[in-house]
Amino acid sequence: MPPTEQTKISKEVLFDLHRRMVRIRLLEEAAGQLASEAKIPGFIHLYVGEEAVASGGCVALKDEDQISSTHRGHGHLVAKGGQFKPMMAEFMGKATGYCKGKGGSMHISDLDLGMLGANGIVGAGVPIAVGAAFANKYKNNGLVTMAFFGDGSTNIGAFHEGANMACALHLPIVFMCENNEYAEYTARDRVMAITDVADRAAAYGMPGVIVDGMDVVAVYEAARVAVERARNGEGPSMIECKTYRFYDHAGVSGLGRTYRSDEEVKEWMERDPIKLFEAQLAKAKVMNEEQAKEIHAEIQAEIDEAIEFAENSPMPDPAVDMLTDVYTEAS
Amino acid sequence: MAETEERIIRYNDAFKETLAELLRDDPDVFIAGEDVGRYGGVFQSFAGLNAEFGDERVVDTPIAEQAIIGLGIGAAAVGLRPIVDLMFMDFVMVAMDQIANQAAKMKYMFGGKATLPLTITTTGGAGLGAAAQHSQSLEAWLVHVPGLKVVFPSNPYDLKGLLVSCVRDDNPTIFTLHKAMLGSQGHVPEGLYEIPLGEARVVREGSDATVVAIGRMVSEAEKAAAALAEEGIEIEIIDPRTLMPFDIETVIKSAKKTNRIVIVHEAVRHGGIGAEIAAQIQEEAFDYLDAPIGRIAAPFAPVPFSPSLERAYVPDAASIIQGVKDALHRNG
Numbered sequence: 189m190p191p192t193e194q195t196k197i198s199k200e201v202l203f204d205l206h207r208r209m210v211r212i213r214l215l216e217e218a219a220g221q222l223a224s225e226a227k228i229p230g231f232i233h234l235y236v237g238e239e240a241v242a243s244g245g246c247v248a249l250k251d252e253d254q255i256s257s258t259h260r261g262h263g264h265l266v267a268k269g270g271q272f273k274p275m276m277a278e279f280m281g282k283a284t285g286y287c288k289g290k291g292g293s294m295h296i297s298d299l300d301l302g303m304l305g306a307n308g309i310v311g312a313g314v315p316i317a318v319g320a321a322f323a324n325k326y327k328n329n330g331l332v333t334m335a336f337f338g339d340g341s342t343n344i345g346a347f348h349e350g351a352n353m354a355c356a357l358h359l360p361i362v363f364m365c366e367n368n369e370y371a372e373y374t375a376r377d378r379v380m381a382i383t384d385v386a387d388r389a390a391a392y393g394m395p396g397v398i399v400d401g402m403d404v405v406a407v408y409e410a411a412r413v414a415v416e417r418a419r420n421g422e423g424p425s426m427i428e429c430k431t432y433r434f435y436d437h438a439g440v441s442g443l444g445r446t447y448r449s450d451e452e453v454k455e456w457m458e459r460d461p462i463k464l465f466e467a468q469l470a471k472a473k474v475m476n477e478e479q480a481k482e483i484h485a486e487i488q489a490e491i492d493e494a495i496e497f498a499e500n501s502p503m504p505d506p507a508v509d510m511l512t513d514v515y516t517e518a519s
Numbered sequence: 520m521a522e523t524e525e526r527i528i529r530y531n532d533a534f535k536e537t538l539a540e541l542l543r544d545d546p547d548v549f550i551a552g553e554d555v556g557r558y559g560g561v562f563q564s565f566a567g568l569n570a571e572f573g574d575e576r577v578v579d580t581p582i583a584e585q586a587i588i589g590l591g592i593g594a595a596a597v598g599l600r601p602i603v604d605l606m607f608m609d610f611v612m613v614a615m616d617q618i619a620n621q622a623a624k625m626k627y628m629f630g631g632k633a634t635l636p637l638t639i640t641t642t643g644g645a646g647l648g649a650a651a652q653h654s655q656s657l658e659a660w661l662v663h664v665p666g667l668k669v670v671f672p673s674n675p676y677d678l679k680g681l682l683v684s685c686v687r688d689d690n691p692t693i694f695t696l697h698k699a700m701l702g703s704q705g706h707v708p709e710g711l712y713e714i715p716l717g718e719a720r721v722v723r724e725g726s727d728a729t730v731v732a733i734g735r736m737v738s739e740a741e742k743a744a745a746a747l748a749e750e751g752i753e754i755e756i757i758d759p760r761t762l763m764p765f766d767i768e769t770v771i772k773s774a775k776k777t778n779r780i781v782i783v784h785e786a787v788r789h790g791g792i793g794a795e796i797a798a799q800i801q802e803e804a805f806d807y808l809d810a811p812i813g814r815i816a817a818p819f820a821p822v823p824f825s826p827s828l829e830r831a832y833v834p835d836a837a838s839i840i841q842g843v844k845d846a847l848h849r850n851g
Contacts, residue, residue: 254597288630297626305629309620315589315597316621322657326549326575332594346616349586356581394560513631514665516689 197405201247205404206496208243209462210487211517213264213339215272218277218491219293220440228279232293235263237434241366241459244407244429245334254302254320254333254516260366260433261293261306269301272494283369289504290513302459311341312475314363319360319383334362334411334420338373342385351424353460355392360418360483362411363389363426366401372437389426401429402461405468406466430454526708531701533675534640537682538602540711542572542808545600548686551578551590552604552640561606562642562701574837584610586615588639592625595637595691602686604749608643611660618814622691623666630751636683637691642669644735644785644832653823654829656734658785660692660782662763666717668692669763673737677760680714688716697735717764721773725753728779728843731796732756733771736783742836746845754843762792767799774804779846781813783834788816810849815842 211298216234223232235242238260246255246267257264265275272287278285279293286298287387297305307313317335324331342365354361365385369376382388389396397414399406407429414425434457437440443450469475475483530538541548541722546776552560556579559566567738569577580587591603611618618639623725624775625633645654668690672678678696685692718738723744724738744754753769755773759765774780780800782793797812823829 217778237766256593263721269602286630287628291628295631297632299629299632300595303634304593305625307621309616312589315586315617316593318586318599319590319593319595320597321593322590323599326594326599340557346585349581349583350589353583353586353590354583400835452817466627489529498555516626516634518689 191354195406199474200283201408201423202469204247205243206465206469206475207337207487209239209404209465210484211243211329212266213462214484214487215266215275218291218495219276220284220435222279224394226439228293229281229492230292230294232440233260235260236436237369237456237460238401238431239263240404240407240433240465241364241429241435242336244404245336245362245364249332249334252302253331254317254514256304256315256317256320256333256335256446257306257312258337259306259308260338262293265296265298265301265303265306268303269366270298270303272491273497276491276494276498277501280501281283281503282447282498283504283509284493284497284501288513290448298311299359299410301441310375311337311344311346313337314341314347315353317361318350318354318359321361322357323356324360330419332360332362332415334415336366338371339365339369339376339380340383342400343371344445351392355394356422358423360421361424361426362414362418363394364411365426365428366431367428368427368431368433370433370437370448375447384428386426386428387402392424394424394426396426396428397432398428398430401431402459402464404465404467405469525706527704528675528707528842529561529701530675530678530696530703530705531532531564533678533707534696535566535568536707537679538565538568539571540684541686542576542604543567544711546596547580547600548727549576549599550602550604551580552583553580553606555579555604560604562698564696564701570794575579585617586616588622591637591639592617592622592635595635596633600636602605602640602684604640604643605639608641608657609652611654611657612788613701618667618691619664627666631680634689636686636689638685638695639691641693641776642698643693643695644697644699645829646735648824648826648829649698650824654822656784657786658695658762659692659786659790659792659836662759662846663791667759667763670694670716670736670761672696673732673734673758675703675707677714677720678751679707680712681716681760681803683711683794684713684716687713688787694715695734700735703738714760717799719757719759719764719766719769722756722758722768724752724775725755726754727754727756728753728781728846729770729773729777730839730843731780731782732758733762733784733792736785736834739834739836740783740805740839742840746836752843752847765796765804770800771803776799777806778807778809779814781839781846783839785833785844786817787819788814789819791816810846813842813846815839
């Protein structure tokens with residue numbers, strides 16, 4: 189971390205960035221373990237490796253601001269303030285989960301936190317984020333919406349429609365691209381003729397910047413600029429975070445695959461965003477190794493408690509819960 | 520509701536007037552869609568609204584149906600009451616992910632937390648020579664998706680009351696104008712009033728057979744009823760008005776009374792809403808039926824362009840008369 193940035197960013201924010209990343213990492217590792225033990229049913233898309241993006245982005249937001257998410261949404265919800273107990277319960281399909289067991293990992297959300305939903309359809313969160321941003325402008329409430337999406341979703345129509353509409357209507361939104369180089373199991377260069385997603389920003393009439401998505405401070409700095417721009421009524425921006433998925437698109441494996449090499453995975457794991465940041469914090473004498481360990485242990489204890497809570501929670505009752513919340517009943 | 524003197528206005532004007540009244544009534548209501556702003560809509564259904572309410576509340580959008588619906592979803596999820604327009608019902612398919620995977624499911628998937636007071640307005644139906652991609656009635660696609668409400672007004676009075684109910688409803692609703700009825704006229708009171716979603720209207724009472732008619736087919740059924748009455752056949756006509764929720768009770772009551780049912784809709788017969796209605800009737804009133812339930816609907820082909828083909832494609836009074844007679848000639 190360059191010395192100038194140390195002076196710009198408060199210790200409080202640095203700790204916040206670190207804490208959110210560790211919260212995501214430890215939750216994801218625990219969820220992966222539980223999935224491999226078949227205690228979590230269905231598909232699971234882990235955020236491990238990409239923690240700096242959600243954390244850097246969300247620390248730049250106010251609590252009341254909104255985010256949209258993707259199928260890889262656990263990290264976004266944690267970064268936006270999501271609590272472990274209802275998350276873990278939701279992963280396990282329990283009635284005490286954020287979605288009462290009806291959404292699961294892929295649809296995890298808490299609208300009260302301004303989290304507009306993890307989404308099973310690639311790119312589909314983008315137009316919804318545009319709608320929230322429209323409402324913020326309409327109400328003149330000074331809030332900003334941040335749309336998280338992957339490199340793969342910039343190839344789908346909904347993304348293009350949303351990006352164009354947001355720029356045409358000059359909405360307070362930040363387009364936050366997690367370019368992890370793979371659209372599911374297909375390398376970016378096999379399905380895109382450009383290297384940088386940020387190149388697309390100009391086509392919509394918004395600035396696009398590229399940041400190191402493994403450097404949480406870089407992400408935070410770029411997000412802060414874009415959020416401020418949106419809040420000031422200066423319109424949308426795009427940030428492309430170059431990041432990497434340590435595990436596969438789905439599940440808890442990552443090595444020995446045909447679509448990417450183990451060497452590549454290991455190279456990226458050398459640039460683990462949490463390890464990098466902890467090394468920077470230690471070097472800058474903001475947080476030493478011992479303090480970092482304590483934070484990990486404290487968060488791990490909270491996760492263990494959440495697992496116990498989730499395991500002891502009841503399943504939804506088909507006789508009672510199947511047909512509730514299909515519609516909003518008239519009050 | 521204020522029933523003053525008869526005020527006869529056009530179906531299209533009833534739509535526009537209702538929108539204006541809703542915009543005046545609730546600052547959280549806004550309208551967005553293709554050409555709805557400065558131009559006033561391709562059918563002038565939104566004429567003058569942008570001038571009165573401004574670009575902020577009557578919003579011209581790009582030609583981007585997914586983003587138009589997404590705009591409505593996101594805005595509704597954070598507290599507004601959007602009306603978003605899909606110029607033609609056929610464009611529902613372009614936006615189907617946002618409608619069926621997003622809007623319809625958000626509440627359920629999120630454990631009840633999402634409230635989506637979203638109204639999607641559109642124009643369905645054939646009769647204008649608009650051919651296969653601008654003439655469809657896609658209600659069967661929509662009623663298959665839990666979470667949506669699907670509304671088909673058949674006259675200006677219902678149009679207003681149903682539109683008000685859609686906009687004030689806290690669920691995603693799809694409100695379908697019939698583009699061949701825009702110039703039709705009827706009594707519409709000034710001011711806002713609601714017609715509950717899920718309440719059918721008995722358009723005409725009769726004892727010989729029941730015709731369940733959807734959208735523009737209601738007026739064709741009325742023509743058929745007049746002709747049949749001259750032959751001494753009295754049909755009961757039921758206009759469901761909303762296809763989800765569907766007022767099956769009113770239909771069952773009528774089935775138990777007339778014992779013969781004909782369902783008429785503009786959409787393709789195979790897999791159409793008529794099949795669902797027929798299935799529900801036989802589940803609830805099998806022992807009362809004296810004839811197989813008739814379905815008068817479009818043949819299994821896209822909507823054709825040529826006037827000669829289109830006329831033959833869309834059910835009309837003559838085909839309804841034939842359907843009723845077929846039902847009457849069967850002895851149970």
